[in-house]
Amino acid sequence: MSSLMTRSVCASWGVLSRSCHQVIGPTNFRPANNPRSFYGWFNSVFNKYDSDRVAAVGPDRACAEWLLRCGGGVVWKGSQAVFTDYNALPRTPSRSTKIEEIDGTDSCIMNVGFDYLKGLTELKKIKLKNATSVDDYALALLASICHDRLESLEVSDNGTVTDEGVSSLRKLKKLRHLSLDNLGNVDNPERVLQRLREELPSCHIEWPPFTGQSDQTD
Numbered sequence: 001m002s003s004l005m006t007r008s009v010c011a012s013w014g015v016l017s018r019s020c021h022q023v024i025g026p027t028n029f030r031p032a033n034n035p036r037s038f039y040g041w042f043n044s045v046f047n048k049y050d051s052d053r054v055a056a057v058g059p060d061r062a063c064a065e066w067l068l069r070c071g072g073g074v075v076w077k078g079s080q081a082v083f084t085d086y087n088a089l090p091r092t093p094s095r096s097t098k099i100e101e102i103d104g105t106d107s108c109i110m111n112v113g114f115d116y117l118k119g120l121t122e123l124k125k126i127k128l129k130n131a132t133s134v135d136d137y138a139l140a141l142l143a144s145i146c147h148d149r150l151e152s153l154e155v156s157d158n159g160t161v162t163d164e165g166v167s168s169l170r171k172l173k174k175l176r177h178l179s180l181d182n183l184g185n186v187d188n189p190e191r192v193l194q195r196l197r198e199e200l201p202s203c204h205i206e207w208p209p210f211t212g213q214s215d216q217t218d
Helices: 003-024 038-047 051-057 059-069 111-117 136-145 163-171 189-199
Strands: 073-076 099-103 125-129 152-156 177-181 204-206
Touching (some): 038 111, 051 059, 059 073, 059 099, 059 111, 111 136, 136 163, 152 163, 163 189, 189 204
Parallel strands (some): 099 125, 125 152, 177 204
Antiparallel strands (some): 073 099
């Protein structure tokens, strides 16, 4: 497949991924992680980790390509804008361009692609809003990979993750801000919240309505 065709297909799938979430909505849309389903198979293809690509262009560029083809976005270090256009990626990759933030809103990113996070030395913030292919295993994997650098995380509008997945975020010892919301499959949020507070004493946690007004005011 040519480079131009690859860019076109990836850009189209990113738009399709966002559209599915936005039209169907976070409550009813449950993209299957089962590779035997059509959506699950497509997700697996676009999330597949490519070590050769990482070696060729560097971890930050390879990670950006993964995120953008799955409907996500990145914020480069030194910028404030969320970059989402796969076709606008520079033809010649620069290893000096680093990812500082990841926006997975409405994306189809899933655990099979999370190895792309391993080489991101400047990564500080991740937003996973309505990223419903992110399950318990994905959160545990994220916490393991990013435990020594992630400072801010949002997980919201996700009916897939459970108490176990959210509790695994306690491994993110450098976390300073954690935003949780609308996690309908968490059975005992108060207990999970208590555990997170005990193991992340320096982290500001927001989880309405389980954190009060005083908790949400710095």
